[in-house]
Amino acid sequence: MRNPVRLNILTIALVASASFPVAEAFADGELNLLTWEGYADDAFVKPFTEKTGCAVNPTYVSSNDEMVSKAISAGSATIDLVSPSNDATLVLIDAGAVEALDISKLPHLKDYYPAFQKPAWLTKGDDLYGVPYGFGYIRVALKEGAVPGADSVKALWDPALKGKIAIWDNLESLYLAARYVGVKDVYNMTDEELDASMKALIALKPNIVKFWASDAEFTELYASGGILGGNTTELALSKIWGEGHGDLVDIETKEKRGGWSDSWMVVKGAGENPCTYAWLDWVSSAESQAIASKVTGYAYSNAKAFDLLDDATKALLTKLKTNDPKVLNEVDWWQPVARRSKYLEVFNQAKAASAP
Numbered sequence: 001m002r003n004p005v006r007l008n009i010l011t012i013a014l015v016a017s018a019s020f021p022v023a024e025a026f027a028d029g030e031l032n033l034l035t036w037e038g039y040a041d042d043a044f045v046k047p048f049t050e051k052t053g054c055a056v057n058p059t060y061v062s063s064n065d066e067m068v069s070k071a072i073s074a075g076s077a078t079i080d081l082v083s084p085s086n087d088a089t090l091v092l093i094d095a096g097a098v099e100a101l102d103i104s105k106l107p108h109l110k111d112y113y114p115a116f117q118k119p120a121w122l123t124k125g126d127d128l129y130g131v132p133y134g135f136g137y138i139r140v141a142l143k144e145g146a147v148p149g150a151d152s153v154k155a156l157w158d159p160a161l162k163g164k165i166a167i168w169d170n171l172e173s174l175y176l177a178a179r180y181v182g183v184k185d186v187y188n189m190t191d192e193e194l195d196a197s198m199k200a201l202i203a204l205k206p207n208i209v210k211f212w213a214s215d216a217e218f219t220e221l222y223a224s225g226g227i228l229g230g231n232t233t234e235l236a237l238s239k240i241w242g243e244g245h246g247d248l249v250d251i252e253t254k255e256k257r258g259g260w261s262d263s264w265m266v267v268k269g270a271g272e273n274p275c276t277y278a279w280l281d282w283v284s285s286a287e288s289q290a291i292a293s294k295v296t297g298y299a300y301s302n303a304k305a306f307d308l309l310d311d312a313t314k315a316l317l318t319k320l321k322t323n324d325p326k327v328l329n330e331v332d333w334w335q336p337v338a339r340r341s342k343y344l345e346v347f348n349q350a351k352a353a354s355a356p
Contacts, residue, residue, distance in 0.1 A: 029054040029275040034067055035083040036060065036262065038296040039133070048282050054275035064088035072097045076269035080276050083133060086121040086261045087187075087334040093122075093129050098265040100127035105277045108284040108302060115328040116301040121335065122263055130263035131284050134298035136322070137259035137331050138172050140251045141237055142229035143222075152254045153180050156230065157200075161207045165230040166221050169211035171337070172258050174347045176231055177201040179255040186258075187335040194342065198350045205355035215239070222248060234320045235297050241316075250320070259331035261301070299323070 031054050033040055040058035049055060061067045064084050068091055071082045075097070084092065092098045103109060109117060109131070116132035123129070140153055146164075147155040153176055156165055167173045175186040177200040183193045209227055212218045215236040221227045222240055229248065240248050264283060270276050282288050286304035293300055293309065299322035306314060306323050321327040337343050 029273070029278075031056050031273065031275040031279055032078060032080045033058045033083070034061060034070055034079045034081070039083055039262070039292075041292070041295045043295050044283070044288050044291045048279065048288075052275065052278045052282075054278055056279075068092060068095075068097075071267055076267045076273075079267045080270040080273055081279065082265050082267060083262050084265065085334060086119070086259075086263070087336050089121045089130055089263060089265065090124075090336045092265060093124050097268055098129055099268050099271055100124075100129055101131070101266065101280070102271070102277070103128055106131065106280060106284055108281065108286070111286060111304045112284075112301050113303050113323075113325050113328055115325065115331075116261065119261065119333070121261070121333065122265075130265040131280050132261055132263045132301040133283060133289075134292065134296060134300055135259065135261040136234050136298060137257045138168070138176075139232050139234060139237055139257070140176075140229075140253050141232050141248050142251060144247045144249050146228045150251050152251075155251065156180075156207065157204055158207075161228060163207065163209050164228040165207050166210045166212045166218055166227045166232075167204070167208050167230050168218075168232070169213050169351075171340075171343055171347055173211075173231060174198075174201065174343060174350070175258055175332075177204065177350075186332070187337050189339075189343075194346045198346045201347075201350040202353045203356060205350075205353070211351060219243075234299070234322065238297070238316060238320070256330060256332035259333045261333060 029052065033056060035058055037060045040056055045056045061070070064087065067082055067084050068088050071079060071092060072095055082092070112132065118128055119132065122132070140156065142150055142155060147158045147160060157180065174197055178186040178189060178193065178197040180200050181196045183189060183197065189197065210221065212221065212230070215233055218230065218232050218236045219239045222229070223243060223245060237248065237250055264280055266276055284302060286302045286308060289300035289302045289305040290308035292298070293305065299317060303323070306317065309317070317323045
């Protein structure tokens, strides 16, 4: 994910002797990963290594830009797999830095939620270029009663919230402003649409007490009473609920929600490494993804992983609707932004501008 703060907020009940999908061991094999912190945790790397003999060597990154740059420049000589978010995957595909997958070696894909079986951000022609993994979507959340009847992102602009919301320090907040002014395709805005979005974000500034940088920061702001809400993630929302603040309401907005999805992609040439597909088979399994959910707190793409969670976690994910195929199909999933530098320029101008 773009801003990987790993909150161990979920609990899990796994079958005591879960079957491992990889039958063949690869003695002395090695696998080099370029990934987010938490995506190569010992909880699921250790059983993989014990079964296959493949040693896992992770290198962690802090941004998709870094991941893309290193994957393109280094290639399979030093990297086998990368796990970019869906606003970066097509960049790697179009650059020829990753290779199409042999889906005959990935039997668990049939168990995925429909939204992740062949998503547009991993597809070129008839080929699939990545195995979807952790995912989430962006929430508009407000304290109950702060804006009565709120059902739109427009609630954040309500004068009643003056000095009482926190907004994510991320392009997602520019997308939020774009949805506020009615832009349909927030990832391909015209100059006029960007200008309108910037003005909308500047108009929101009287209500903004802070641009938050981490889920933990948003959580602390709400728990301390410093804010009444803002745009946030399910990780922060779940943490706040878990700390007894059940009055924070996840608003079901008329506008679409933005969504991120991380995927494992094979660096060009690395498919020849037998450990590569052994890893893809393991991390796409329900068993592995259920363990990963405990480690990272994220929802995962294999629908069967849900059945391996304890009742409390199932109830939480149901409340968050991360296991609802209908909702997943309605999310406005992140896409590469061709004019990313222009978007960043506009966003930074809005942040630097004085409140009206």
